[in-house]
Amino acid sequence: MSDSNKGPTRRQAHERKLKRRSMILAAISTSVVVAALVILIPLTPGWERVKQSFFNWDIVVRTFPKLLNAFLLDVAIFAWSVPLIAALGLAIALARDVRDPVFYPLRLFGILYTDIFRGVPVVLVVYLIGFGIPGLGLQRPFNSPYLWGTVALVLTYAAYVAEIFRSGIESIHASQRNAALSLGMSPSDTMRFVILPQAIRRVVPAQMNILIALQKDVALLSFIGPVEIFRQAGVFKSLLASFTPYVVAAAIFLVVTIPATRLADHMLAKQNRARS
Amino acid sequence: MSDSNKGPTRRQAHERKLKRRSMILAAISTSVVVAALVILIPLTPGWERVKQSFFNWDIVVRTFPKLLNAFLLDVAIFAWSVPLIAALGLAIALARDVRDPVFYPLRLFGILYTDIFRGVPVVLVVYLIGFGIPGLGLQRPFNSPYLWGTVALVLTYAAYVAEIFRSGIESIHASQRNAALSLGMSPSDTMRFVILPQAIRRVVPAQMNILIALQKDVALLSFIGPVEIFRQAGVFKSLLASFTPYVVAAAIFLVVTIPATRLADHMLAKQNRARS
Amino acid sequence: MKLQVKNVHKSFGHTKVLNGISLDVAEGEMTCLIGASGSGKSTLLRCINLLEPVDDGEIWLDGAEIADPALDPQPIRQRIGIVFQSFNLFPHMTAEENVMLAPRRIFKTSRDALRPTVEELFDRFGLKDRMHHYPDQLSGGQQQRVAIVRALAMKPEIMLFDEITSALDPELVNEVLQVLKSLKQDGMTMVLATHEMAFARDVADKVCFLDKGSILEQGTPADIFSNPRQERTRDFLARVLGPR
């Protein structure tokens, strides 16, 4: 009984063997596949053309700095939209939770709002608001496509964020509400001190996914003017007659979105594990 | 004790009173708000212009049939994409679950695949694949924008669908796996008969949300040629110098997406209730 | 009588859950509700605390009717403490914050003013070194004791307990039951739904057997456990205590 700390146990020995074997197998099969790809793909008849069109290194070098610069605009639009979205989304979530009949119009508004903005393609909202509203004769600077493009994104994403907040609020078990009410606390205090703090914490991973989607949808603003990375890549594409700038743009997006998505997945998985 | 079925109980009487009161209040406050909107908005200086631009009834009548017709193309693209997305998504989800070291490249591919296609904006993928691949010299009909546009959507959405399947598989409590294994069932039978049927059922609401997003993103295919509803609205907009066609398009989308979203929300809420 | 329940009816949809319950609880007395799962014990306690509106019937607390649907339930709930089966501590707050939240918001007392009383309560129930822990850092028994402290901090006139030990590991049951004994010694009026027959027999002043939403039989523990008059009561006791 006391020798269990000396030397590897039988299972450890077995697992070490297994692990060595599977690492070797994985290494072999991976190298075979990678080698096949690296050797065979350049032999295909269209490869030169694909390379020219999608992976032209010269064009990467030439366009990268300007594309990166244009991406800063995406980041900026994202950065100033997020707090607005969070605030509006929470307000609408709470509006939909109001029980007092006097405020029924508020609830109705909340319902209509989320239905409409979740139902229409973002690009349509961007066109309608980003082009339509300035077209009503607003004077500069109030007709800026940055302004109205942002409004379009904020209105759309606030609808999604509101629904997630609401689902968070509803996911808090009734017993928490009961516990607070049974102590004599008022419904608004219960919401503020007991339900909301838990609900908000619980929906962080879902909201992160929405933010990642937003970061990508910022590209749609390019259709109403702002020269952000997607538009800049389009300009290069027409000047250079190559799709490489789009590939570069995609790569720049991935650098931001992959870690963010991974983080969101990780948090969500942790939460799911904790719940079950 | 026996009179409880005769006449309204005290609570029923009270609730009836409350209900009447709150219905009156809600009706009053709603009518006040609606009346204010209906009376005040047309008095604002820009209203004529907004109406001209966004709610021009003549234009609605003129453009509606063609827009509806164009929407059929959206529906068709959606309809043939969905089964492909489901199949590819499930395959990738299972590829990421493979434990045998020989198939490590498959797992690696699954991880890279979902990371990349979830990380790049859909519109970028549509441009890259929808324009880039046919540009490599494919002959008709293999260069069709419908084909490659569909491929772009399928590749992108399969990544999301795969992640949801995977989360579904992981959400099945380990005890189900244990129960099946403890009976002596093989891991693949366990997956096929015990885990997958439950996982798929569980992720239906989440997948529905993805399908609604897909239905809306079909509009992005218009950028590579197909004249679906969004493009058709754009053509009308530039011919008629009015945003009304976009509003009509938005309304057509809402007719499909609102009921679908409602249904998804409902199923999700039911599931959450069942779980807690 | 401290608490009087008079002919209370309650349905959920078309299911009748309480079917004319009447119950008197005297000051300082401990009343135990026993009965099969689904017999309506929890619902009765929730009705007394106004978490569920009763359909019909009256509930009197200290000579005033409290179940009138036109009344604001908030001040009444402050006077009645309740502890539930599964731990309903607020998971985002420490034990101390859990206890202080309601008094702070309702009586507008500061933390500092509350601290002495709260510390005393924690101390009394052997939780002094757990005050700054979060619920998930506490064992089930500790969580239940904090939940009791939280209810007591509102200085309720009567306490309701809904199977507060049934989600606990068997070894943790006793520490919670000890707390109830000690509250009884202080003269607290208590109503508890329980499956712990041994405890009910030894400690309760009165035992009520609920069956399908009615009180089928009530009396001293000795009456109920040794000489159950009703066939159903005998059945139930046989199944629960029965030969295993």
Next chain:
Amino acid sequence: MKLQVKNVHKSFGHTKVLNGISLDVAEGEMTCLIGASGSGKSTLLRCINLLEPVDDGEIWLDGAEIADPALDPQPIRQRIGIVFQSFNLFPHMTAEENVMLAPRRIFKTSRDALRPTVEELFDRFGLKDRMHHYPDQLSGGQQQRVAIVRALAMKPEIMLFDEITSALDPELVNEVLQVLKSLKQDGMTMVLATHEMAFARDVADKVCFLDKGSILEQGTPADIFSNPRQERTRDFLARVLGPR
């Protein structure tokens, strides 16, 4: 000996959970594992069924070593039935489908060929009219009995039970324990982890007291319950049975 556990060790990460367990189970005998929560009862049963690989030590079934990590666990698991605390029926299948799935896939038997045996089992445990119900249409006790039938349908040589009554309402406990009694009469070899001390005392052939991953004391029920030799055993029994 039907089953021999020899000096089994098991850790999760750095927590030692089984610390050199040795246990002999004779053919047709019922062995009860008792002990505080976390003492390792479930882990031991899961190790015997090869759901957890043991770190060190040996497990012999019918004279053959089964815990060798190089062996394929699948055919061994078919010979050992296990039923868990929370109902692990497959919720998307009826009771009958639950029972038939494994034999159909493993022995490639058709439904029709299986039906007589399965119906007999359902009948024997009073479940005949519940065969075509889904798990959520069954009570907890019925679910547990179906889980037992499911394990028996594989014709195991030995059955393991892991606190199969602790998630049940008190009134449903007995119907499940009756099943165990009846299996014992058939001569089934059984190992069960349980908190039902009364049952262990009345029915078990051998009782083992686990404490922190070791078997601290084992013997006949009379030995353990009436004359526990170890201080810790006495403590544990006092707490569980103790004066409430």
Next chain:
Amino acid sequence: PCATGKTLHDGTLTIATGNPAYFPWVIDDAPESGKGFEAAVAYAVAGKMGFDADHVSWVRASFDESIQPGAKNFDVNMQQFSITADRDKVVDFSAPYYTSAMAVLTTKQIVEGGAKPTLDSLRKLKWGAQASTTAVPMLVGLVNPDSDPMLYNDNADVSAALQAGQIDAALFDLPTALFLAAVTVNDGVVLGQFPAERSTNPDQFGMLMEEGNPLKFCIDEAINALKQDGTLAKLEATWLAESTGVPVIK
């Protein structure tokens, strides 16, 4: 001079062009050089209005963005905007500075495949056009193709689709078609042009301004003067030379 106090920035004329701006209207996407027809016209008009080359500044605006109603970030925008009555309701156009024929851009393969500059032959082709231009209604009006046309956001996308064989032919103004055939599209061919009288409204290019821009009068005056003194014709000859020899569609 006429423009004093009417421009966006005092003393400077702000002119917008496309992003990118296309040959032969602007050479090398560099309007500042004054090379290319529209760039040259821009500087000539500016000169007439009293702005020397140093007081002309350029901004970029996409096609879609420019024809939106509302306030603008430019004084005038030159981007081959066709003057139409509907557009004139929401923006202002200058007097036309160029009148274009519409032409059919296609590729050698299609011509070798038997496409002829006749309406019957054209009708069978798969068509594309830039979505927000007047080419769309003209395509229906002039050709009325058998299959529905594909529509794109900009010239580059139309040429990419033509190149990829997703469409057989596209309708452009003649100079653009000539340029795309010569430079952008491999094996590009201008199959033919439509006689001006066949078009319901001949495609006239005007500078685009915000609705009610007081500058319109000055610009019109300058353009008319350039038309009178032959400058416009000369610039046309310089930058849009090769338009002869394209067969007329029957």
